[in-house]
Amino acid sequence: MPALRNAPTVVRVTDVSKRFVIRKEKSLKERIVNFGRSQKHKDDFWALRNVSFEIKAGTTIGLVGANGSGKSTLLKVLGGIIQPNDGTVERRGRLAALLELGAGFHPDLTGRENVYLNSAILGLTRKQTDEYFQSIVDFSEIEEFIDTQVKFYSSGMYVRLAFAIAVHVDPDILLVDEVLAVGDEPFQEKCMNKIKEFQAEGRTIILVSHSAGQVEELCDRVVVLSHGNVVFDGGAADGILALRESFEH
Numbered sequence: 001m002p003a004l005r006n007a008p009t010v011v012r013v014t015d016v017s018k019r020f021v022i023r024k025e026k027s028l029k030e031r032i033v034n035f036g037r038s039q040k041h042k043d044d045f046w047a048l049r050n051v052s053f054e055i056k057a058g059t060t061i062g063l064v065g066a067n068g069s070g071k072s073t074l075l076k077v078l079g080g081i082i083q084p085n086d087g088t089v090e091r092r093g094r095l096a097a098l099l100e101l102g103a104g105f106h107p108d109l110t111g112r113e114n115v116y117l118n119s120a121i122l123g124l125t126r127k128q129t130d131e132y133f134q135s136i137v138d139f140s141e142i143e144e145f146i147d148t149q150v151k152f153y154s155s156g157m158y159v160r161l162a163f164a165i166a167v168h169v170d171p172d173i174l175l176v177d178e179v180l181a182v183g184d185e186p187f188q189e190k191c192m193n194k195i196k197e198f199q200a201e202g203r204t205i206i207l208v209s210h211s212a213g214q215v216e217e218l219c220d221r222v223v224v225l226s227h228g229n230v231v232f233d234g235g236a237a238d239g240i241l242a243l244r245e246s247f248e249h
């Protein structure tokens with residue numbers, strides 16, 4: 001469901017840039033020649049450069065781009081997990097983020113403990129989590145392992161529990177990284193249905209995906225990143241064409 005023209009802006013990204021410092025390892029020869037001198041060899045790398053856009057409530061937006069183009073970095077900045085070096089991110093409403101595998105889970109805690117920990121981080125009281133708990137477990141279909149430490153979970157089990165938590169905390173904004181691809185087919189279908197339900201309820205979804213089919217099916221709008229720059233921002237069909245073009249640069 002495309003956002004209404006007069007819907008409020010729920011995310012405003014203004015001139016966001018993110019720099020990483022990359023350590024480069026020297027070759028064995030360089031290390032011998034430079035023996036005793038500083039071994040430090042660092043480069044600045046701009047993963048995002050002057051990224052700006054706004055998202056209206058109720059929009060499903062696809063973030064696409066080649067490997068390394070900055071999609072996950074942008075999602076983490078949007079989710080407040082990392083801070084940009086320049087620029088600002090403004091958000092309105094409760095946000096739940098499904099980022100890379102395991103992010104947000106404590107490996108030594110059990111599934112049950114992680115449900116309570118994550119829900120608390122997302123602003124739910126213990127009583128509210130008690131109410132949702134069984135529904136989260138049912139959605140994840142991993143009841144048998146709910147009292148196992150999550151470090152022993154398979155990738156699919158991680159995603160099942162993480163997705164189940166994210167969709168039960170009543171988020172206004174849902175961030176979804178490529179994680180859905182890890183679930184098996186029945187679970188992927190269940191997630192797609194949940195995302196469509198969220199769309200119908202007017203929630204805002206920001207989705208990173210490498211699947212053109214998934215993006216065309218779900219997204220009202222597509223932002224294409226290339227080397228940390230926004231090179232396209234518009235409709236899904238044109239966005240897929242722009243994505244293919246960006247592979248050549």
Ligand SMILES: Nc1ncnc2c1ncn2[C@@H]1O[C@H](COP(=O)(O)OP(=O)(O)OP(=O)(O)O)[C@@H](O)[C@H]1O
Pocket residue numbers: 020021022045047065066067068069070071072073074
């Ligand atoms: N913590 C970090 N330290 C140094 N460099 C990083 C860090 N995180 C990301 N990068 C670099 O920033 C760039 C963008 O990474 P990012 O994970 O955002 O790409 P992506 O578009 O999500 O890629 P993919 O499609 O492969 O998941 C990459 O070159 C990556 O190596």
